Amino acid sequence: MFRYYLLLGLRSLRRNPALTALMVLTLAIGVAASVATLTILHVMSGNPIPHKSARLIVPLLDVAPLRGYVPGEKSPFANQSSYKDVLNYLRSAQGARRTALYEIGGSIEPARREDPVVDLDGLATTSDFFPMFELPFKYGQPWTAADDTREARVAVLSKAKSAALYGENVDPVGKRFRMWGSDFTVVGVIDKWNPVPRYTNLINGSGGYFNGENQVYVPFATAIAHEQRSNGSTNCSHDSGVGYKGFLASECIWITPWFELASASDRPALQAWLDAYAADQRRGGRLERNAPNRLFNVMEWMEFLEVVRADNKLAVWLSFGFLLLCIVNTMGLLLAKFSSRAAEVGVRRALGAGQGAIFRQFLTETGVIGLAGGLLGLVLAFLSLWLIRQQSRDLSAVAHMDWSMLAATFVIAVGAAIVAGLLPTWRACQVSPALQLKSQ
Amino acid sequence: MEIRPIVSTLLRQRTGPLLVALQVAISLAILANALFVVQERIAVSQRPSGVANEENVGYLIVRPLQPRSHPDTLAEQQRERAAIAAVPGVVSVAWTSQMPMSRSGSSSSVRLTPEQPKETATPAFYLGQPGFVATMGLKLVEGRDMSEGDVAELDPGTMGPGQGEPDVALVTRALAKVLYPDATTYLGKVFYFGAPGGKPTRIVGVVETLQSPSAGRLTGEYSVILPTRASYPFSRYVIRAEAGQIDRVVSEAREAVRKVAPTPVLTFTRKVSEDRNNRYRNERAMAWMLVTISVLLLLVTVSGIVGMTALRVAQRRKQIGVRRALGARWRDILRYFIVENIIITTGGIVAGLMLAVGLNRFLMAQLDMARLPLEYLAFGAAALWVLGIAAVYGPASRAANISPSIATRTA
Numbered sequence: 117m118f119r120y121y122l123l124l125g126l127r128s129l130r131r132n133p134a135l136t137a138l139m140v141l142t143l144a145i146g147v148a149a150s151v152a153t154l155t156i157l158h159v160m161s162g163n164p165i166p167h168k169s170a171r172l173i174v175p176l177l178d179v180a181p182l183r184g185y186v187p188g189e190k191s192p193f194a195n196q197s198s199y200k201d202v203l204n205y206l207r208s209a210q211g212a213r214r215t216a217l218y219e220i221g222g223s224i225e226p227a228r229r230e231d232p233v234v235d236l237d238g239l240a241t242t243s244d245f246f247p248m249f250e251l252p253f254k255y256g257q258p259w260t261a262a263d264d265t266r267e268a269r270v271a272v273l274s275k276a277k278s279a280a281l282y283g284e285n286v287d288p289v290g291k292r293f294r295m296w297g298s299d300f301t302v303v304g305v306i307d308k309w310n311p312v313p314r315y316t317n318l319i320n321g322s323g324g325y326f327n328g329e330n331q332v333y334v335p336f337a338t339a340i341a342h343e344q345r346s347n348g349s350t351n352c353s354h355d356s357g358v359g360y361k362g363f364l365a366s367e368c369i370w371i372t373p374w375f376e377l378a379s380a381s382d383r384p385a386l387q388a389w390l391d392a393y394a395a396d397q398r399r400g401g402r403l404e405r406n407a408p409n410r411l412f413n414v415m416e417w418m419e420f421l422e423v424v425r426a427d428n429k430l431a432v433w434l435s436f437g438f439l440l441l442c443i444v445n446t447m448g449l450l451l452a453k454f455s456s457r458a459a460e461v462g463v464r465r466a467l468g469a470g471q472g473a474i475f476r477q478f479l480t481e482t483g484v485i486g487l488a489g490g491l492l493g494l495v496l497a498f499l500s501l502w503l504i505r506q507q508s509r510d511l512s513a514v515a516h517m518d519w520s521m522l523a524a525t526f527v528i529a530v531g532a533a534i535v536a537g538l539l540p541t542w543r544a545c546q547v548s549p550a551l552q553l554k555s556q
Numbered sequence: 557m558e559i560r561p562i563v564s565t566l567l568r569q570r571t572g573p574l575l576v577a578l579q580v581a582i583s584l585a586i587l588a589n590a591l592f593v594v595q596e597r598i599a600v601s602q603r604p605s606g607v608a609n610e611e612n613v614g615y616l617i618v619r620p621l622q623p624r625s626h627p628d629t630l631a632e633q634q635r636e637r638a639a640i641a642a643v644p645g646v647v648s649v650a651w652t653s654q655m656p657m658s659r660s661g662s663s664s665s666v667r668l669t670p671e672q673p674k675e676t677a678t679p680a681f682y683l684g685q686p687g688f689v690a691t692m693g694l695k696l697v698e699g700r701d702m703s704e705g706d707v708a709e710l711d712p713g714t715m716g717p718g719q720g721e722p723d724v725a726l727v728t729r730a731l732a733k734v735l736y737p738d739a740t741t742y743l744g745k746v747f748y749f750g751a752p753g754g755k756p757t758r759i760v761g762v763v764e765t766l767q768s769p770s771a772g773r774l775t776g777e778y779s780v781i782l783p784t785r786a787s788y789p790f791s792r793y794v795i796r797a798e799a800g801q802i803d804r805v806v807s808e809a810r811e812a813v814r815k816v817a818p819t820p821v822l823t824f825t826r827k828v829s830e831d832r833n834n835r836y837r838n839e840r841a842m843a844w845m846l847v848t849i850s851v852l853l854l855l856v857t858v859s860g861i862v863g864m865t866a867l868r869v870a871q872r873r874k875q876i877g878v879r880r881a882l883g884a885r886w887r888d889i890l891r892y893f894i895v896e897n898i899i900i901t902t903g904g905i906v907a908g909l910m911l912a913v914g915l916n917r918f919l920m921a922q923l924d925m926a927r928l929p930l931e932y933l934a935f936g937a938a939a940l941w942v943l944g945i946a947a948v949y950g951p952a953s954r955a956a957n958i959s960p961s962i963a964t965r966t967a
Contacts, residue, residue, distance in 0.1 A: 135863075138863070145856070184673045225820065226820065233820055233822045235822060358715070359714060426923040426924065430842075430925065431845055431846070434849060435849060437582060437915070438852065438853055441583060441853060441856055441857070442856055444575055444578050444582065445579055445856050445857075445863075448863060449860075455867075456870075507844065507845075510837070510838060539571075543571070
């Protein structure tokens with residue numbers, strides 16, 4: 117029976133091509149607008165490491181002075197950690213792994229004066245960073261924990277930077293470059309690794325939440341030994357100390373620490389350890405505010421840093437409002453179409469079709485329109501995402517459709533068509549056969 | 557013209573007109589809010605940065621590969637500045653620690669008294685020397701420009717807090733107003749800068765505008781200019797060029813600096829117009845997206861009105877024929893449908909006004925949007941009203957063309 121209804125539906129759609137086209141187009145535009153904005157929101161708020169996000173934890177202490185403290189107030193800059201706390205985190209035996217990172221910048225000094233200087237930016241971090249965030253290696257491997265402790269002059273490059281420096285498809289492991297007045301040896305090259313959002317180092321010097329690539333990684337201790345400050349953001353709530361030594365000893369916050377837990381259920385234990393650590397520090401005269409000591413997993417961390425902007429949510433709300441308008445519009449058009457077929461319904465009812473049969477027939481027809489609208493909507497959504505990608509670098513990183521959004525497109529399209537079709541279909545079922553046959 | 561028969565017809569066949577009114581209402585609600593956001597984003601992206609004739613201004617960043625000592629850095633700054641000034645087409649050049657809208661820079665808190673627990677504001681701090689105000693093209697509204705005697709010398713490598721800070725500063729008018737809301741003159745006023753317990757800084761001049769590097773919505777107008785000579789690992793020179801020459805001037809300045817540098821340097825150039833473009837890209841993308849949605853919105857609404865009127869005309873062909881046969885003129889039929897549409901649209905607009913305010917309240921609560929001004933409601937209502945009448949004209953005039961002879965035929 118369904119096939120028969122489908123056939124009837126298709127035939128009826130062909131009978132009035134202009135009206136059908138208008139309905140399909142209206143639905144398609146509504147679907148495209150909502151799918152395009154929803155896709156951006158979906159990617160922005162997407163989980164970059166789903167199987168592990170609950171086990172990767174950022175700790176955060178409030179190191180600012182007591183004066184000016186309003187409990188519960190969120191300071192826009194209090195989102196990193198001080199060097200002394202980070203050292204203690206790294207030395208603690210908490211979690212399965214732990215690391216810390218900050219943004220660095222440097223230049224590769226050319227061997228000959230005439231050669232151009234190559235700019236590099238990336239991360240100072242520890243060897244655990246690579247397994248924790250599952251970075252794929254194209255050549256070589258991470259440096260070792262021993263390299264961390266002995267401040268080794270080693271570096272891991274990104275695939276793009278390695279290609280730019282040493283040529284495409286050349287294994288540069290063992291090659292050297294000069295930066296910060298020292299010779300660094302390349303130990304590894306990362307294959308393509310661009311999580312969106314860039315959850316490992318959201319607070320960065322360039323590229324923001326969605327763009328950019330860490331071109332180089334060097335050991336944390338090595339960068340400290342070269343007196344490198346953060347290329348990202350540094351916030352000092354007390355004084356910032358004299359010289360680099362003073363800076364390291366200060367309460368300035370400029371580093372992001374991470375813990376990896378063996379299981380998400382270990383979180384209370386880490387919280388307890390952090391509370392005990394904070395209490396201990398407080399006895400030493402630090403952490404005057406006695407503010408809550410906080411832990412964030414990956415998704416909580418992105419929420420805390422407000423990775424999704426209010427604007428993106430606004431666009432989604434407004435485009436779903438637009439979809440609602442398209443549904444109401446289609447509803448009106450369907451009503452017009454179905455009411456002009458009252459005679460046909462009358463004949464079918466008189467020949468024995470029940471109200472349910474009429475209902476199914478018209479709903480099938482509506483579904484066909486929904487499917488057509490969905491298909492066209494998908495095409496339009498791809499087109500609008502392409503247009504949106506041209507707008508800004510941020511948007512070009514996030515305006516990409518994935519399988520779940522593809523499925524959502526069809527659910528939205530067919531759902532919208534069914535919602536639009538319910539009232540007209542119900543109206544069509546109400547046709548009284550006697551009245552229709554009489555007026556013939 | 558009788559309104560009563562139109563109303564009673566509308567009351568008898570409610571669904572179609574109701575759907576049209578609903579479309580008008582939804583359209584108005586979204587349109588008013590969307591246009592408000594568009595206008596706000598465009599206004600934000602066009603705020604003055606304080607830099608006069610932005611199109612003629614660019615900057616050059618010079619970073620030596622090998623670290624230089626404090627005196628060496630200051631000496632190099634002089635040489636580099638002289639080299640840039642010698643480039644033909646340069647109007648003036650000045651050293652600066654940061655640039656407005658460049659999205660990278662420093663800020664620090666200011667207080668009215670050293671004991672005040674919470675800072676009054678967190679302005680951006682620009683370091684500069686005489687020539688800074690003129691090169692940037694800032695408008696001095698009170699007091700004087702900085703002089704050579706005001707300039708302090710800062711060595712960030714060895715100096716701690718409170719050291720290397722000048723006694724005087726220039727501030728933006730917005731910052732002065734926040735610091736001293738009731739003052740009539742800001743000259744000679746004192747504020748405390750940096751970490752609590754810092755030393756007093758006296759205002760000697762007020763500039764109209766100088767936006768911060770972030771150019772944020774609320775705090776983007778708060779800036780302090782400190783007469784300071786500092787040795788950072790990189791030097792930044794703001795360059796004002798003669799009209800239309802900025803591209804050539806900046807690239808020649810870069811070459812000139814490379815030539816005088818004793819050790820290899822990394823250079824980087826940018827125009828203020830590029831910074832503005834990059835800073836406001838998201839704002840413009842948002843405005844563009846909402847304008848697209850608004851246009852589509854109107855198209856869909858118009859198609860809804862046209863479709864519904866065409867349907868009502870088709871349903872009433874015979875009735876119209878009878879009216880024509882009984883002496884109704886072309887004009888009368890046209891007027892009937894237009895008045896009918898005005899009733900429907902007006903109903904939709906009334907509902908839409910409430911819906912728009914409701915949507916605005918919802919967005920205010922969810923996404924801290926601002927309150928919707930009445931002009932947007934009025935404008936949206938007027939636009940939809942006019943558009944509604946224009947949309948109905950086509951189908952209505954077709955209805956008016958129905959021949960009276962239709963009445964004599966059976967269906």
